Amino acid sequence: MVEPYPEIEPYEQGMLDVGDGHRVYWEVCGNPGGKPAVVLHGGPGSGCTPGSRRSFDPTRYRIVLFDQRNAGRSTPHGSDPAVDLSTNTTEHLVADIELLREHLGIDRWLVWGGSWGATLALAYAQRHPQRVSEIVLASVTMTRPADIDWLYHGVGRFFPEQWSRFRDGVPRADRDGDLVAAYYRLLNDPDLAVREKAARDWCDWEDAVVSLEPGYRRNPRYDDPHFRIAFARIVTHYFHHRAWLPDGILLREAHRLAGIPGVLVHGRLDLSGPSLTAWQLAQAWPDAHLHLVGTGHTGGGDMTTRVIQATDRFARVAGGSVN
Numbered sequence: 001m002v003e004p005y006p007e008i009e010p011y012e013q014g015m016l017d018v019g020d021g022h023r024v025y026w027e028v029c030g031n032p033g034g035k036p037a038v039v040l041h042g043g044p045g046s047g048c049t050p051g052s053r054r055s056f057d058p059t060r061y062r063i064v065l066f067d068q069r070n071a072g073r074s075t076p077h078g079s080d081p082a083v084d085l086s087t088n089t090t091e092h093l094v095a096d097i098e099l100l101r102e103h104l105g106i107d108r109w110l111v112w113g114g115s116w117g118a119t120l121a122l123a124y125a126q127r128h129p130q131r132v133s134e135i136v137l138a139s140v141t142m143t144r145p146a147d148i149d150w151l152y153h154g155v156g157r158f159f160p161e162q163w164s165r166f167r168d169g170v171p172r173a174d175r176d177g178d179l180v181a182a183y184y185r186l187l188n189d190p191d192l193a194v195r196e197k198a199a200r201d202w203c204d205w206e207d208a209v210v211s212l213e214p215g216y217r218r219n220p221r222y223d224d225p226h227f228r229i230a231f232a233r234i235v236t237h238y239f240h241h242r243a244w245l246p247d248g249i250l251l252r253e254a255h256r257l258a259g260i261p262g263v264l265v266h267g268r269l270d271l272s273g274p275s276l277t278a279w280q281l282a283q284a285w286p287d288a289h290l291h292l293v294g295t296g297h298t299g300g301g302d303m304t305t306r307v308i309q310a311t312d313r314f315a316r317v318a319g320g321s322v323n
Contacts, residue, residue: 002305004054015075016066016103018096020087025073026066026100030058035133035315036106038064038097040124042115042139045234047072047227055112055307060315064109066100068093068120070234078230081188081195085237089244094124101131110314112307114138115273115297119243119250122281126256134314135262135288138307139270139297140278142250143243147277152179152239155209155271162208169201184236187229196225199232206235209272213296254284261317262288263310265303267295 010027018024030053037056041048048065056063069088070078078085097120101109110133113121118137125132141147156163167175170182186198203222210216221227262285266278275292282290293302 001301002308004051004304004308005056005058006054007050008053008058016096016100018069018092018099020092021076022069022087022096023075024066024069024096024100026064026104028062028064028104029053030056030061030063032062034058034060034062036062036064036104036109037311038066038101038109038111040097040111040113040117040120041065041068041071042113042117043071043231043235044068044116044120044238045071045078045231046116046221047074052112052114055304056311057315061110061311062106064100064104064106066096069096071230077226078233079226081190081192085233088234088237089241090120090123090238091244093120094127097124098128098131107131108133110134110136110311112136112138112311114299115141116143116238119143119245122250122254122257123245125260126250126253129256129260132260134317135257135260136265136307136310136314137262137278138265138299138303139273140264140266140281141273142248142277142281143239143245144251145242145247147273148180148239148242150274151209151272152205158212158271159208162205162211166201166205166208169198180236180239183232184240187233187236195229199225199229202232202236203228210296210298212271213267213269213298214300216298251280251284254281257285258287260287261314263306264288264290265306265310266290266292267297267299267303268292269295270297272297 013027015023039052047067067074076083174182291306295303
């Protein structure tokens with residue numbers, strides 16, 4: 001097994017005004033003269049975490065992390081019910097990534113994405129392939145309607161007790177319909193108690209789906225009401241709107257990635273996102289190499305090893321120059 005690189009701290013950080021009243025938190029770690037890489041966090045709405053810095057050799061990479069709109073340290077924060085999320089869409093996030101790249105004076109960079117971050121990475125790379133030197137994706141997602149339906153309905157067959165509680169968290173009239181839409185309404189209810197219960201029920205389900213994975217521990221961030229409400233609001237906002245992506249568009253447009261080397265790492269035991277998604281993407285993207293490993297969605301030793309082997313290999317490849 002390959003161990004993650006040691007913990008490091010940012011040498012530069014700031015808040016970028018991206019318009020629409022949003023200020024996005026960003027940070028840069030590692031070698032100021034190294035190969036640029038940008039990390040796209042999951043969720044949507046999880047925010048970037050220090051552990052993501054450790055997938056890159058800090059002596060060879062200039063590692064950029066940022067909190068997507070309304071998440072983490074970006075403002076305004078999604079936990080405030082007065083915050084309108086209408087200017088937080090996939091298209092806005094793609095534009096934010098480009099604005100951050102320009103702000104930092106980077107010509108091309110390696111794009112790393114995990115879970116929802118994989119969807120965002122694909123959307124960004126297909127829109128701006130000339131700005132992407134390589135792509136590394138872990139726990140591959142494409143956020144298609146069928147993928148969303150599986151995560152909040154279909155996979156419930158593996159967790160009948162927990163899914164029953166999740167389903168019972170919405171009004172009786174909504175229990176046989178679209179649960180994502182029902183929770184989206186609850187999380188935007190004017191009653192604080194309604195919003196708080198919905199956020200707790202939502203995060204309990206998110207936690208249940210990964211509870212069978214090796215080394216499982218409850219996500220401690222779900223115990224923070226500030227994080228919990230923002231996360232649940234942003235996730236349901238994106239998934240209720242199907243991430244504003246036409247069904248299957250990222251797979252159909254995979255030809256736009258031609259010439260960009262990619263590594264896809266996906267767990268065979270990932271119940272929340274079956275490995276078929278990663279396999280389909282690999283078939284449509286000849287420059288990508290797929291590793292199916294013996295982990296779940298949240299990763300593990302096999303996934304960490306493959307991801308770090310990929311970033312180590314790409315560190316030796318010319319590209320990602322700084323303006």
